[in-house]
Amino acid sequence: MVDPTPQEIRERSRAIRQRWSERTRKRRRVLTRDPNAWSVPMIPVDDIAAALTP
Numbered sequence: 001m002v003d004p005t006p007q008e009i010r011e012r013s014r015a016i017r018q019r020w021s022e023r024t025r026k027r028r029r030v031l032t033r034d035p036n037a038w039s040v041p042m043i044p045v046d047d048i049a050a051a052l053t054p
Helices: 006-018 022-028 045-052
Strands: none
Touching: none
């Protein structure tokens, strides 16, 4: 099996979204594209390693 191209992924995703009910569409809607919106905190691996070394 060959990995799909980015264009194939977009087309398949679009086809799937077209089958969504209005309820599903509302539930999955992203309300903001604000770059300052909350996201999962990220910690650099080097910081973790530094904290673990004596």
